[in-house]
Amino acid sequence: MAERILSPTGSRRRLSAEDRRSQIVETAAEVFIENGYQGTSLEDIAAHAGITRPLIYHYFRDKDALYLEVLTRARAALDAAIIDRVPADASPEEQLRGGIEGYFHFVRDHMHLWELLFGGGTAVAGAVAEEATRQRFETSEKIALLVSAAAPEEPALRANAYAHAISGAGEALTRWWQHHPEVSLEEIVELHMDTVWRGLGPILDSLG
Known part of the structure; x- marks a missing residue:
């Protein structure tokens, strides 16, 4: 399972729109890591997140958009890890x-x-x-x-x-x-x- 460094989300309280979006990204990262891009569907991500697929579409137009968000946040975390130690x-x-x-x-x-x-x-x-x-x-x-x-x-x-x-x-x-x-x-x-x-x-x- 991926470490939660892509966002600080983790609370059980009612999520704001931004926190819900981050939760979807975190869950998607875990599923993409486990199954690969080709082996992952939005249904898989929704099931792991405990939400419906239409809710994912509320934040991301398709699987590609969600995958790119996962990559963008992971890349930002890597870049920060490099720069912060210089x-x-x-x-x-x-x-x-x-x-x-x-x-x-x-x-x-x-x-x-x-x-x-x-x-x-x-x-x-x-x-x-x-x-x-x-x-x-x-x-x-x-x-x-x-x-x-x-x-x-x-x-x-x-x-x-x-x-x-x-x-x-x-x-x-x-x-x-x-x-x-x-x-x-x-x-x-x-x-x-x-x-x-x-x-x-x-x-x-x-x-x-």
């Missing part, structure tokens, strides 16, 4: 380490949501898949802003390329980590730092 006024290496620590803390604590964003639960075609890809690129764009802040003299195009390399390496290491649970969080952070900083560090240092 120390202000720190060296480029400390900023990079902070972002990597935030990413892998999210992976460790919310693996099911990570799987929803990067794994088999994603839609394979159509507008939903296109939006999921766009959101993944937006995460890399946020990382690019951190790279540019650490090395303002570096051309924006190269900073963007570095950010995508950092993001891609993190995703690949996460998949490797799933097969090696004996590796601690601290160790996986160091592995990512070793992978990225050996190439990026000298470049940023030369510009600092």
